Ligand SMILES: Nc1ncnc2c1ncn2[C@@H]1O[C@H](COP(=O)(O)OP(=O)(O)OP(=O)(O)O)[C@@H](O)[C@H]1O
């Protein structure tokens with residue numbers, strides 16, 4: 001039992017193993033030997049009988065001893081004094097020594113003492129010794145001798161069975177002791193091994209008490225954090241945790257104390273200040289069914305975290321590129337389900353990323369369009385293909401896109417999906433159409449001016465003849481009326497030809513500093529008569545000290561003539577025509593073909609703002625987009641060139657023209673005319 005008790009100091013697994021070993025041993029050697037004593041008499045190492053040395057000066061005792069011992073099956077040797085005994089011990093290496101306590105010369109006690117203490121006998125010091133004493137020798141300090149390792153005392157006189165029993169028992173005990181020693185050594189060795197493993201483990205291994213203070217920490221802590229571990233034994237584990245992770249660490253720790261093993265990730269504070277990422281694994285430690293602390297194994301995952309961070313950053317970087325791309329980008333997986341949809345795609349197509357990601361492309365666009373869009377998918381085309389098509393937007397309107405489709409390839413060069421990148425080319429398409437139209441108009445213009453030129457000469461002839469004829473007729477002649485009509489029709493034709501000229505062959509503006517009043521005055525002279533005739537009230541408000549404008553006098557005059565004409569024509573039953581002018585400081589943003597303003601140079605300039613307002617019929621809302629288009633007219637006699645000429649002249653002056661109109665109420669055209677180059 002004492003042996004087992006001693007083993008209890010080691011870990012429990014070892015403990016059990018030790019006990020089992022001992023049981024087996026007792027079973028094999030002791031239990032069996034009681035049935036047959038033979039194994040006890042036999043020295044397994046030498047393969048001979050066990051030798052028993054008796055050191056005693058009493059000759060009778062020696063003789064009796066020899067008889068008993070030999071007959072019990074042991075080998076027997078003897079000597080009569082202590083000094084010889086010690087020599088015998090060295091020479092014969094007996095398995096057991098019977099030592100008489102009282103002898104002449106050195107006593108048995110002295111022999112024993114030398115045997116166990118002297119360096120000379122060190123290798124034999126474990127030999128079991130039985131001390132033979134007489135009944136009268138009470139003063140012997142038995143306890144000291146036992147402490148020194150004496151196996152037994154045998155009091156003389158003793159019976160023959162008693163001697164053999166004692167000898168057998170001492171052998172058994174000795175073997176048990178020996179075995180126990182071996183086991184102890186074994187356990188110690190494995191203990192060292194485990195300790196070594198724990199100490200030098202690549203992971204941080206530690207135990208914590210209920211408060212979370214370190215009880216044990218392995219060496220790794222110092223290497224990882226740079227703090228000496230001695231500093232941390234007894235201190236709170238949470239002080240080592242980065243402040244932002246402490247709550248999480250505490251929560252997990254308290255769960256562990258409630259019996260739950262926890263795995264989580266936190267950061268520790270390092271001596272250098274750099275964060276140390278750990279993957280934590282903490283388990284409760286139980287004692288008698290109650291949690292008394294926690295054992296933790298933590299692994300340094302800083303490198304992994306760094307990689308993760310780099311990957312996330314890379315992902316974000318890619319994502320931001322994809323999202324901020326001017327082109328729309330749609331990616332599909334092999335099943336043609338949408339896996340990403342960037343901001344430009346949202347803008348061009350009107351769908352939101354969340355509406356479409358995860359959906360099948362056929363659920364988003366009409367079948368035919370899908371087939372055109374992803375035809376590459378079926379024909380394993382390796383290179384991106386640039387094409388154009390019309391795609392249906394969310395609101396069912398169409399958008400012209402120029403697109404390229406390519407395969408998404410993974411690391412192993414396998415196709416994992418499709419990438420569609422596209423641009424809204426509606427504007428380009430419209431511009432292309434416009435160019436075609438302008439081209440057509442230009443050739444029409446050339447044709448028209450050619451004809452006009454040819455027509456104007458005979459027309460001038462007709463007019464001169466008619467005027468001559470008119471002069472020759474009597475003032476009261478009825479036929480004068482015909483001539484007046486001829487002349488006015490010729491004049492109308494001439495006006496039309498002039499418009500055609502200025503449309504087909506626009507002149508470069510010859511810009512000079514002009515006073516707006518001078519230009520307007522000449523226009524007013526032209527219109528004076530007609531205004532009165534048509535019962536139109538003319539109002540004018542030109543601010544005093546208006547800055548001069550930097551314009552081509554005749555072209556701007558043409559602008560006002562065209563605007564006044566339109567206003568007059570919009571007020572067949574009379575009304576009000578109003579002209580206002582004032583200086584303004586502003587920026588004119590250039591506009592594209594869709595009349596969308598875009599910022600170029602953020603510089604304010606001084607302009608003269610002139611507005612021409614009439615109380616006429618107004619412009620139909622659906623016509624508002626096209627009134628500046630050449631040849632757009634709502635009038636049976638109109639050419640539709642008036643406003644297109646106005647527009648072009650203002651553009652060439654780097655000015656601006658806008659309008660506001662309400663059917664039935666009237667129209668206002670507002671111009672910005674530059675005051676400098
Ligand atoms: N002040 C206005 N009030 C109402 N409608 C207008 C006004 N100005 C222009 N419009 C509309 O814009 C159209 C185009 O005008 P534009 O001056 O270019 O051609 P037009 O007047 O029809 O023909 P032209 O000027 O060649 O005789 C007009 O037909 C008319 O429908």
Ligand SMILES: [Mg+2]
Pocket residue numbers: 562565566641642643
């Ligand atoms: Mg007009």
